[in-house]
Amino acid sequence: MCSPPPHSPEIVYSWVFNEFPSFVVEDSRRFISQETGNLYISKVQTSDVGSYICLVKNTVTNARVLSPPTPLTLRNDGVMGEYEPKIEVHFPFIVTAAKGTTVKMECFALGNPVPTITWVKVNGYIPGKARLRKSQAVLEIPNVQLDDAGMYECRAENSRGKNSFRGQLQVYTYPHWVAKLNDTQLDSGSPLRWECKATGKPRPTYRWLKNGVPLLLQSRVEMVNGVLMIHNVNQSDAGMYQCLAENKYGAIYGSAELKILASAPTFTLNQLKKTIIITKDQEVIIECKPQGSPKPTITWKKGDKAVRENKRIAILPDGSLRILNASKSDEGEYVCQGENVFGSAEIIASVSVKEPTRIELTPKRTELTVGESVVLNCKAIHDASLDVTFYWTLKGQPIDFEKEGGHFESIRQASSADLMIRNILLMHAGRYGCRVQTTADSVSDEAELLVRGPPGPPGIVIVEEISESTATLSWSPATDNHSPISSYNLQARSPFSLGWQTVKTVPEIITGDMESAMAVDLNPWVEYEFRVVATNPIGTGDPSTPSRMIRTNEAVPKTTPTNVRGGSGRRHELVIAWEPVSEEFQNGEGFGYIVAFRPNGTRGWKEKMVTSSEASKFIYRDESVPPLTPFEVKVGVYNNKGDGPFSQIVIICSAEGEPTAAPTDVKATSVSVSEILVAWKHIKESLGRPQGFEICYRKDMEQEDAAETIKTRGNESSVILTGLEGNTLYHFTVRAYNGAGYGPPSSEVSATTKKSPPSQAPNNLRWEQQGSQLSLDWEPVRPLANESEVMGYKVFYRQEGHSNSQIIETQKPQAVVPLPDAGVYIIEVRACSEGGDGTASSQIRVSSYSGGKITSAQSTLHTLSTSSSSVTLLLALMIPSTSW
Secondary structure (H helix, E strand, O other): OOOOOOOOOOEEEEEEEOOOOOEOOOOOOEEEOOOOOOEEEOOOOHHHOEEEEEEEEEOOOOOEEEOOOEEEOOOOOOOOOOEEEEEEEEOOOEEEEEOOOOEEEEEEEEEEOOOEEEEEEOOOOOOOOOEEEOOOOEEEEOOOOHHHOEEEEEEEEEOOEEEEEEEEEEEEEEEEEEEOOOOEEEEOOOOEEEEOEEEEEOOOEEEEEEOOEEOOOOOOEEEEOOEEEEOOOOHHHOEEEEEEEEEOOEEEEEEEEEEEEOEEEEOOHHHHEEEEEEEOOOOEEEOOOOEEEOOOEEEEEEOOEEOOOOOOEEEOOOOOEEEOOOOHHHOEEEEEEEEEOOEEEEEEEEEEEEOOOEEEEEOOEEEEEOOOOEEEEEEEEOOOOOOOEEEEEEOOEEOOOOOOOOOEEEEEOOOEEEEEEOOOOHHHOEEEEEEEEOOOOEEEEEEEEEEEOOOOOOOOOEEEEEOOOOEEEEOOOOOOOOOOOOEEEEEEEOOOOOOOEEOOEEOOOEEOOOOEEEEOOOOOOOEEEEEEEEEEOOEEOOOOOOOOOEEOOOOOOOOOOEEEEEOOOOOOEEEEEEEOOOHHHOOOOOOEEEEEEEEOOOOOOEEEEEOOOOOOEEEEEOOOOOOOOEEEEEEEEEEOOEEEEEOOOEEEEOOOOOOOOOOEEEEEEEOOOOOEEEEEEOOOOOOOOOOEEEEEEEEOOOOHHHOEEEEEEOOOOEEEEOOOOOOOEEEEEEEEEEOOEEOOOOOOEEEEOOOEOOOOOOEEEEEEEEOOEEEEEEEOOOOOOOEOOOOEEEEEEEEOOOOOOEEEEEOOOEEEEEOOOOEEEEEEEEEEEOOEEOOOOOOEEEEEOOOOOOOOOOOOEEEEOOOOOOOOOEOOOOOOHHHO
8 A cells, every 4th residue: 555645736657665665567467556655566486575665756846755665574374266357447437538638447356366457448449649558557538529428447357267347437527619709889678688509418508697786577578598588678788798607617608788878869970071073874773871879860850841742752661762854843952851869960861963974086997007096075064063974994994095005195175085095016906995984974985896817826736647758737717817717827836946936838839718738848757846827818827836847768878978087097097987976867766877988990899887977087097008099988877767779989098107217317406404406307108198297395404205295296306495494404206107007217416505694784884974975884793603604695685665675785784875866765775695595683763854964073973882783873963063
């Protein structure tokens, strides 16, 4: 026994065996009731001996409480024999559960052997959603519904016998509203009927309250099954009412307010004074709807006299006055009065009867051609006191003059309006409506506009039959747009065509009454789409929707390769080349080429098949064929349907041999620090004519396979190699080549590139200006050991703003520079050597004045000593002020 302490809300039970956290594991022999917390062991075993503690856990707070330990010992004074099941734990005789909740029913039995538990529903089936827990000791039914109610039976059985227990499951539902109350306003003296309706199990009962106090039956008050009726309501009945629906499991409330209206008649502002303008023979209704409680009584007067009802004049149930077939005699002021016990009110309406408006729309029917213009005139004959407004429609829809692309324009005059339609289109055809609106009436008329234009697109194009070069097509006629169709044009498109192209047909001319034709002269085995275009005297219309894509049947190819010619090739080879046949003309699958050739002057052809449709070359090799042997050659075509024709016969020679002689008299000459000139001679051959020469070169310490090459074309006999390293030994060989291959190499020759030019720039430049000349000198440049010797110097000078420099060459470190023109001169100096020009000195800038002379007394010696590569100096000259 667990004997748990008082608790709220639900708790969960478990048992600790000997010490925490070793828990008792439930199975078919051991069961913990979650209703009482008790632990049941149907058949004790030696392993069950020990200390047991009941652990209670609160499901909300997770607080835990442990019971005192209960020892279980094993008696040695006897052995328990087998016995039939004895149900120790079972659910109540009556189990009640709310709809939608989960029901758990427990059933456990003691016995030896251990009993087996089964469940049945008497006179029914266990719900499919039910689950058996804890070795079938618990039947759990989730989301219980009304049809789950009934008698349930738990059966315990072993080899010694069986036992059972039955209990009733009752499912109840709380009351739930089906119809609720709504706030209500009633006139004094009106009847009230309120109904509230609720469902529930057991069925709910109803009670009524007013302002929180139970409502009592009276002579005017009735309450039957949720229906409240009050006769002849008055102010004392106003208040807040509640309907209470309840069963033994719960109650729900519905509330509504009852307001009793009591007021003198009043009219809204828009009813107080109104003027009604109508035309003769029209119907007019003058509204009179006063607000008041109780409902006001309505009376009508015209002037001072009461309105008498007759066949034309009647007071409607809502109080409004209706006048049929109005005439001038009906003009005047009408007064409507509403009255109840609390007071009265009235409104006045003035009725004016005018002559009816008439309309003239011309022309009534017009036929036009696309691009033409037309004017429709709409004239109104109306009462002079009335304003008129004109509205234009097309096909029942208002014309939007701002969004019609300038096609429509409305021209308004005093009592008429013109609709101008410019550059008319097919879409502008239809019925045009003119509506004239006045304050008294509205009249309208229609005119029909028929537009002739090019045909519409023909209907869907169907491919009826296909052959190698023809396709039989049919289509549904195009809309003629009021001008008979004179002819149809058939067009086709394939992956090889530039868009849609007109195709030849049978018959050659397709007249407008025809709906089928045959396209001819199509290419076999090509995918085509077709469309049809209709023409009438006005023009050609839009094309039809393209047909489905179809492929014409296969046929033997008829197109031969073009431009059959020879190629270069190697010795003993016959190279035959051609322009491949386009896929458009291959006429079927399995397309290929047949290459036929024979030595010139012989009779038998040798044929070879080339299976690739994209092939453009065939090489025939025969060691016995001498170079430049002439052959007759032709190339044919074939596909899976058969062999096609051959091309015209052409003469092609076999490949020439590769060059046999090596170039002679090869020489290599150093040109600069990075360039070497290689020259050679070649003996002319009858066979193996060279197309050019290949020069192979490498550095002295490099292996032959590291050598680089450069090729020439034609009969060149020399080449300058550039981009070489300075002061480096190179080795060279030369050999001829052509399409057949390479000839033997020449003997190897060698040359060394020149040393690099001096890296030191001329320094310590000094100069003196004497009139239009400048005397310039500098320190000699001394090259390094790996640099070229200085052979002289170059003085570069130019006027500022000019790009080309003039050069003075000198062997000595001095020079005289002419300054013939006025302006600023820029001067620099470089050492020159066989390796090229060295580093430039720093630039100097000198001003020269045209016509001015500087005497020796006025000259100034200037010195520039710097290692910078670019220094700018402004030379200040001592010039007498009179020279300015």
